[in-house]
Amino acid sequence: MKAIIAISEGGVIGNGDSLPWPKIPGDLKFFKKETLGKKVIMGKKTYDGILKTGQTLPGRKVFVATHNPELFNFSNKNRDHFFFDPRFCLIDPTDDAIIAGGKSIYEFYMPLIKEVLITMVKGKFEGNVLAPDFGVLDLAEVIEETDKYNIYRFLK
Numbered sequence: 001m002k003a004i005i006a007i008s009e010g011g012v013i014g015n016g017d018s019l020p021w022p023k024i025p026g027d028l029k030f031f032k033k034e035t036l037g038k039k040v041i042m043g044k045k046t047y048d049g050i051l052k053t054g055q056t057l058p059g060r061k062v063f064v065a066t067h068n069p070e071l072f073n074f075s076n077k078n079r080d081h082f083f084f085d086p087r088f089c090l091i092d093p094t095d096d097a098i099i100a101g102g103k104s105i106y107e108f109y110m111p112l113i114k115e116v117l118i119t120m121v122k123g124k125f126e127g128n129v130l131a132p133d134f135g136v137l138d139l140a141e142v143i144e145e146t147d148k149y150n151i152y153r154f155l156k
């Protein structure tokens with residue numbers, strides 16, 4: 001499975017339920033390109049943060065991890081957003097799903113993650129959520145380099 005993450009200098013990836021940096025259009029475009037038509041797996045906090053910005057992630061099947069069974073019914077109302085408990089739902093590791101964070105979800109799926117798309121955001125930002133430890137990664141591709149961020153593909 002593949003993970004996608006943006007990391008700023010110092011390892012900060014989140015602040016509360018939001019991203020620590022002001023919108024980076026190039027990175028959002030990359031996220032869209034990589035996730036369109038795919039199953040995207042994320043934690044409830046990340047999902048809430050995204051909805052707060054007014055985005056709804058059209059064109060993707062969004063699987064939101066939660067411990068709260070009361071939310072499972074919500075899945076029926078929005079057929080492209082599903083709430084599930086990853087402890088009880090096995091995901092086929094060969095599935096074309098992409099892990100979109102946050103930290104707890106990267107860590108939960110870490111043993112299955114074989115490829116990581118990392119946007120290295122230039123600059124230091126305030127935040128209380130740090131990047132997970134992906135272990136040893138081999139650089140496979142430099143996807144984009146700009147003055148605000150660089151995007152790389154790594155293999156585990």
Ligand SMILES: NC(=O)c1ccc[n+]([C@@H]2O[C@H](COP(=O)([O-])OP(=O)(O)OC[C@H]3O[C@@H](n4cnc5c(N)ncnc54)[C@H](OP(=O)(O)O)[C@@H]3O)[C@@H](O)[C@H]2O)c1
Nearest residue numbers: 005006014015018019043044045046066067101102103104
């Ligand atoms: N920079 C990036 O690329 C990037 C990407 C994604 C997110 N983020 C940031 O990361 C932060 C959020 O990360 P986070 O780790 O605090 O939260 P998170 O992983 O987004 O969500 C945590 C929630 O997911 C549910 N959950 C997590 N593990 C579970 C499990 N094993 N079984 C069932 N449910 C589970 C729980 O929801 P319930 O409480 O409902 O049970 C938990 O409270 C935000 O600041 C976000 O903006 C950054």
